[in-house]
Amino acid sequence: MSTIFLIVGRSLRQHLLSTCVTSIAVGLACGLLMAVFAVQTQTYEAMTAGATRFDAVLGARGSPLQLVLNAVFHLDVSPGNLPWKMYMAIKNDPHVAKAIPYAVGDNYRGFRIVATTPELFSYKSVGKNFELEPGGRFFDPNKREAVVGSFVADKTGLKVGSVFNAYHGIVFEEKMKHPGQFTVVGILKPTNTPADRAIWTPLDSFYRLSGHILRGAGTNYVAKAGEAIPDEYKEVSAVMIKFKSPQIGMLYDQMINRQGKVATLAWPIEKVMADFFNKIGWFHNILTILAYVIAVVASGAILAGIYNSMNERRREFAILRALGAHRFNIFTVIIMEACVIAANGVLIGFVVYTIVLSVASAILRAGTGVVIEVFRFHPVFIFAPIGIVFLGSLAGIIPAIKAYQSPVAENLVPQS
C-alpha cells in the first residue's frame, strides 16, 4: 500500500497546479454545501424558536407575520396601535402568565427604540434573564433613560452615561430628530437574539417625547410635563404575551382573529415564522440544488484533470506494469488520486465553510440580531465530506478504466 501512496503522492505533485485548482473547486463545492445546510438549519431554529420566549404577539389588525417581524425581530413596520385598555384587559386575565407592552416608531441611527416596562427585564423574555454589562442598571420607568442592546452599543459606541436623541420613524433621518435626550444607564450583555439590536426605553418617556400624539381615546392627546397621562389616551404598538397554557392561546385566537375586527393575534410565534420559512423554502431549495450542481461540476473537474493527464502518463503506467504492477494497482492509483484530491477539497471545504458562515453570521446578526454559530455541529459535516469523496472516487473511475486498459508493450516505447 505504501507503494500506491508513493505513486499517488508523486503524481499529484507532478501535476501540482491541476491538483490545487481541482481541490479548490471541490473545496468551494463542499464548503458551500455545508454552509447552505448549516445556515438554513440554524436560521430556522433561531427565528422560529430561539428569538423569544413569548407565545404570541397582539397588535393592530393586519398580518401576523408583520406583527412578529416588527415586535420580535425589530424589522418591518408596525401595523398600527392598540388602545391601552386592551393591553390591560389581557394583562389582568388570570390565564395570561405575562403581557408586556411595546411602543415603537422611533430609532437612533437606524436601530429601533422599543418603549416598554421594566417587567421585560425581569422576565426571561429571550429564554434567559437579561444581564447587564458591569456598571449598568435597568431604566427607571419614570425617567428618560435607555438600556442599549449589545449590538447597538458595538455599532453606535453608546455606553453608560451617553446621551442621545430619538429620531422619528424607522429610518434614520437627521431632520426627524425628537427634542429631549435619553441617558444610557445600561448595556445589555449579548443574548444572540434580536433584543441585541434594540434600544429599550420606558413607555412613559416615549409618550412624552415631543411630537408624539396619543390617540387611544379617539382624540388627539399630547402629554404634559408634570401631569400623569390618563390611561384612556395611551396606546401600544404590540403586546408580547405568554399564556398559561396552549388552550388559552387557542381561545384568544378564536376570540381575536376570528370574531374580533380590531386586533390580530400572531400565535404561536413559532408557527408564524415556520409558515414564513415554508413560503421561502424554494429559495433554500435553489441554493441546495446549486450546491449539489457545484459538487457535480467539481467532480467533473477531477475527472477532467486526471483524464487529461492520462496521455502523458501512459508510459509511466507501462513502466510500472513492466516492473510487475498489476492492472488493479494502476486502477487503484487513479482512484486514490481522485480520492485524495476530493479529500483535499473537503479540508479546503471546511475553511470555505468557516469563511462563508462567519460572513453569513455577521450579516444575519446585523440584519436580525440572530446569531448563528460557526462551529455548531450539523450532520452535513459528516455526509457532505463522505459524499464529496465518494463522488470524487466515482469521477476517477473513467480515467482509471482507461489506465487499466492501457497496453504495456506499446507504451513502453518513448512517444515523440
Add this chain to the structure above:
Amino acid sequence: METILEIKGLRKSFVNYEGQKIPTVDIQQFNLYKKEQVAIEGLSGSGKTTFLNLVAGILRPDEGQIFFEKEDVAILSESRRDLWRAQNIGYVFQTFNLLQGYSALENVILGMAFGKGIHKDFALALLKRVNLAKHIHSKPRQMSIGQQQRVAVARALANKPKLVLADEPTGNLDRTHARETISLIQEVCAENGAALLLVSHDHGVLGKLKRVIKMSDVNRAGLPVEAERENNPVKAGA
C-alpha cells in the same frame, strides 16, 4: 546444468493496418540455463524486443510454451503473470524507462515493490554497487545518461530476479559507457545469481558474452515483414 527458461513452439503475430497477420516471432526451441549469460544478436526489426516481452510475460504468445523453472508462464492469467514478473524478472530497457518524477532510490524501490516487497537497505546497497551512492535522491533528469542506465541496472536487480532481460541496454550510450554498462550488468547478474538474456546488435557488446545466438537462427519469422512492422507500427495485444 539446470534449465531456467525453456521455450517451445513460440509464435507471435501482429495485425497490420491492412488487417494482415504478420508473424514476428516464431521460435521452435530455446533454452537458457540458470546463471547463464546469453546474448541474442539481431538487426533492428528482427523481433528481439517482442521476444523479450514474450519472455517477460508483457505480451501473451499466440502459440507455444514458455517454461520458467518448469512452469508454463504463457498460460498464466494476466494477474499471475504480473506477479510472476514482479518476483522473477528484471528488465533493463534501451531507453532506461526510469520514472521521471522519482528519485534514483525510489526508482529502485519501485523495482522491488510489486514482487518480494520493499527492502530499502538492499536498494541502497544496489545503488552503491553501481556507484550511485551520492545520487540516491537525484531525479533522472539531474543525472547523466550513463548514470541513468546504472539506475536502470540497479532497478532490474532490485527484486532479486532469477532472470534479467536486457533490451539493447547500451543502445543510447557511447562506446566507453557501453563497455562499462555491459560489464556492470554481467557482474551484478553474476553476483546475484541471475541469468542474463541480452539482445543487441552491437558487436562490442556481443563480444563480451560467451554464448551469442543469432536471432535469425532461432526466429523463423520473416525479417523483411518485421522490419516493415516497426516502420509502420501496429497495435500489439498484451
